Amino acid sequence: xxxxxxxxxxxxxxxxLLASKILGHLLLSQGYDVKVSEVHGMSQRGxxxxxxxxxxxxxxxxxVDKGEADFIVSFEILETARWLDYLKPDxxxxxxxxxxxxxxxxxxxxxxxxxxxxxxxxxxxKVDAMNCLELAKKAGSQKAVNIVLLGRLSHYxxxxxxxxxxxLEANVPPKFLELNKKAFELGKxxxx
Amino acid sequence: MRELMLGNKAIARGLFEAxxxxxxxxxxxxxxxxxxxxxxxxxxxxxxxxNEKVAMxxxxxxxxxxxxxxxxxxxxxxxxxxxxLFTMSYTGVNAGLVVVVADDAGMHSSQNEQDSRHYAIAAKxxxxxxxxxxxxxxxxxxxxxxxxxxxxPVIIKMCTRIAHSQSLVETHERIDVKKTYEKxxxxxxxxxxxxKKRHPIVEERTRNLIDYAEKTPLNREEIFSDKVGIITSSxxxxxxxxxxxxSVSVLKLGMVxxxxxxxxxxFAAKVKKLFVVExxxxxxxxxxxxxxxxxxxxxxxxxxxxxxxxxxxxxxGKLVDSGKLTVDGNLADKLTNSLKTDNCELxxxxxxxxxxxxxxxxxxxxxxTLKKNKCTVLGDIGCYTLGAVPPxxxxxxxxCMGASIGATHGFNKMxxxxxxxxxxxxxxxxxxxxxxxxxxxNVAYNQSNSTIIILDNSITGMTGHQQNPTTGFNIKGDPxxxxxxxxxxxxxxxxxxxxxxxxNLKECDEVLKEELKAAEPSVIISRRPCALLKYVKHNPPLxxxxxxxxxxxxxxxxxxxxxxxxxxKAVVDSTQCVGCNVCSQLCPKKAFE
Ligand SMILES: Cc1ncc(C[n+]2csc(CCOP(=O)(O)OP(=O)(O)O)c2C)c(N)n1
Ligand code: SF4
Numbered sequence: 170x171x172x173x174x175x176x177x178x179x180x181x182x183x184x185x186l187l188a189s190k191i192l193g194h195l196l197l198s199q200g201y202d203v204k205v206s207e208v209h210g211m212s213q214r215g216x217x218x219x220x221x222x223x224x225x226x227x228x229x230x231x232x233v234d235k236g237e238a239d240f241i242v243s244f245e246i247l248e249t250a251r252w253l254d255y256l257k258p259d260x261x262x263x264x265x266x267x268x269x270x271x272x273x274x275x276x277x278x279x280x281x282x283x284x285x286x287x288x289x290x291x292x293x294x295k296v297d298a299m300n301c302l303e304l305a306k307k308a309g310s311q312k313a314v315n316i317v318l319l320g321r322l323s324h325y326x327x328x329x330x331x332x333x334x335x336x337l338e339a340n341v342p343p344k345f346l347e348l349n350k351k352a353f354e355l356g357k358x359x360x361x
Numbered sequence: 362m363r364e365l366m367l368g369n370k371a372i373a374r375g376l377f378e379a380x381x382x383x384x385x386x387x388x389x390x391x392x393x394x395x396x397x398x399x400x401x402x403x404x405x406x407x408x409x410x411x412n413e414k415v416a417m418x419x420x421x422x423x424x425x426x427x428x429x430x431x432x433x434x435x436x437x438x439x440x441x442x443x444x445x446l447f448t449m450s451y452t453g454v455n456a457g458l459v460v461v462v463a464d465d466a467g468m469h470s471s472q473n474e475q476d477s478r479h480y481a482i483a484a485k486x487x488x489x490x491x492x493x494x495x496x497x498x499x500x501x502x503x504x505x506x507x508x509x510x511x512x513x514p515v516i517i518k519m520c521t522r523i524a525h526s527q528s529l530v531e532t533h534e535r536i537d538v539k540k541t542y543e544k545x546x547x548x549x550x551x552x553x554x555x556x557k558k559r560h561p562i563v564e565e566r567t568r569n570l571i572d573y574a575e576k577t578p579l580n581r582e583e584i585f586s587d588k589v590g591i592i593t594s595s596x597x598x599x600x601x602x603x604x605x606x607x608s609v610s611v612l613k614l615g616m617v618x619x620x621x622x623x624x625x626x627x628f629a630a631k632v633k634k635l636f637v638v639e640x641x642x643x644x645x646x647x648x649x650x651x652x653x654x655x656x657x658x659x660x661x662x663x664x665x666x667x668x669x670x671x672x673x674x675x676x677x678g679k680l681v682d683s684g685k686l687t688v689d690g691n692l693a694d695k696l697t698n699s700l701k702t703d704n705c706e707l708x709x710x711x712x713x714x715x716x717x718x719x720x721x722x723x724x725x726x727x728x729x730t731l732k733k734n735k736c737t738v739l740g741d742i743g744c745y746t747l748g749a750v751p752p753x754x755x756x757x758x759x760x761c762m763g764a765s766i767g768a769t770h771g772f773n774k775m776x777x778x779x780x781x782x783x784x785x786x787x788x789x790x791x792x793x794x795x796x797x798x799x800x801x802x803n804v805a806y807n808q809s810n811s812t813i814i815i816l817d818n819s820i821t822g823m824t825g826h827q828q829n830p831t832t833g834f835n836i837k838g839d840p841x842x843x844x845x846x847x848x849x850x851x852x853x854x855x856x857x858x859x860x861x862x863x864x865n866l867k868e869c870d871e872v873l874k875e876e877l878k879a880a881e882p883s884v885i886i887s888r889r890p891c892a893l894l895k896y897v898k899h900n901p902p903l904x905x906x907x908x909x910x911x912x913x914x915x916x917x918x919x920x921x922x923x924x925x926x927x928x929x930k931a932v933v934d935s936t937q938c939v940g941c942n943v944c945s946q947l948c949p950k951k952a953f954e
Contacts (some may be wrong), residue, residue, distance in 0.1 A: 205365065214717060215922055231523075232522065235702060250707050273751075
């Protein structure tokens, strides 16, 4: 199989490391060669962060480049827009609609662009957008945004539900498993 | 067992399997996780040292004692540890000694992008360069064999993309290696008479290592074409394979010092056109040129920033496009197509999102106070460097770890009264112990009227929260020795030492004014633990009473990511706010509740 590319984008500290860990575990269990590139260090302090997940028969480069992503999985809508150039022409976006103001917006040096989802749709991007924060709160913790997103992403993969569940179990502490399973389910059934 | 593993964790696994007993490091992105992961093995003694030089010397002592030892650091850390490294090259080792240096091309988390290969050349020690996690693990084990076989420390060079990406590895059992220590003054006491005898041994070792480099499977040819050949290593190898697959020939170097002249000549003879693809400096390219071989590299590729598959495709695409390189049809199309990329218009108006101090960060109140008092702030490296970005914009200089104190001393010595009552040096707790103490000794000894602020958040924050000698805990989280900063500073001869709580703006302001006024050196310790530490209890998030808020934006001056203006009123993001109350001290209408 030709290598498939996922980028996970968001704001440092939002929990993209766990999402990529679960995805890596899942794809490995399906017999793929997998590479996952993470962000550690400076940008984890509230900066824009991008994690790359690549899988296929044989994966060389650990990074995804512009125009190569089959999927953008995004924790924040401004970040979705920032990384649009990375999407393939027919790529799919799965995004949280949550807005987090970056410092230049807070200080008034820049404006937070409006109606981003509508603008993307107008440009014919395939956007699956939902308020993951609300769904995560419904599941029991606002920290579960990452799992809501994975639940939604699972729609687009031909991988049995059971395998997703196993990867969840292997990567989240037992204490939070029920909560995360609920978050996954809410993401999965959400109206995009 | 096959598993997906982070490059740095794979190094740690390699340490375990190689029978390593001792690890001493100082944190630094992208090297930190090696030591954190190694600390999870009960069989390995691990520690955070106060700085890289101490770490390297400690590892040397452990090797001398006959136990395989390790020390890891980021590229700039090797500057600090360069002194022991250069002479360890002369003494050699007893049990194997391996050093990791992690470069950061692209400067994801660094103050410069120096190329560490120069250190291997200058110190005359072998350097290995893995290109994925599996190699990171295997090369680590092999590095210990090379170290003992050739009686030399060995450097493994990592880079951000190998250190911080996960790929598949195969794990094995641990072996046991123990040697005995024997007194050997000519080998281990490096004074001129002995060192003179060791230098020829080093040169002889290099010759032997070159023979090794010619034959080792660390360096391998992948011959697929007689038209184009590419010499490469590390992550660049992966980008080259991504772009060219099996359509060009590749000489993949796993050992980048010393380089194998015969292997390179033979490879060059097999192809019509030869390229070197390497990030940062032209180390391999210059070597190839020195052999009298025609080669291209930095004429088509940059010597700044990191590479990617697109960058390489484009660089070769331009050659094909201009007729300077001919390759087969499919490949030619792929390369030239990479030159056409259209950016999506939606990405043009996107405000940047630079890193910021966390909501509730103890550094924020202190920097607000410095800005308010219009201080000239000479800074240092850590989370608090973010005090340089708007709206605080308080720091005016950052160089390297520890430099704040030395620079403040020199600045004040030259400008005297003009600067003494408004200039401060700021330095974190970990950075102070790393290399600030000697700077302060200079302030105390040569008496500059300097005011130094130690930002004591009880952790090494920037690199992901490691313990240090001021926190009272060791790498495993167990109780450990703890430096008393007040007593230490006083013992150095600084009489004026004050402690403030950076959440208390009034107290910060008063103490700062007082210490700047004083006609002698002084130290202010700004003390409150980092807001991300698990043991820190937070208050419930604040709310703005919109009836009371007059939209004056006073609270916006501290640059807290949890406060923004919506429809002319301040609002608090309850998912971020930790109730530190610094903002509410600025509100003239007491609108925060
Ligand atoms: C020589 C060197 N070693 C390591 C680093 C990586 N590094 C950057 S800041 C920092 C420590 C910061 O800790 P501290 O001074 O306590 O400040 P904090 O981040 O907690 O505010 C380290 C280890 C570096 N930049 N230079
Ligand atoms: S990690 Fe700690 S010290 Fe660093 S910015 Fe956040 S709160 Fe401040």
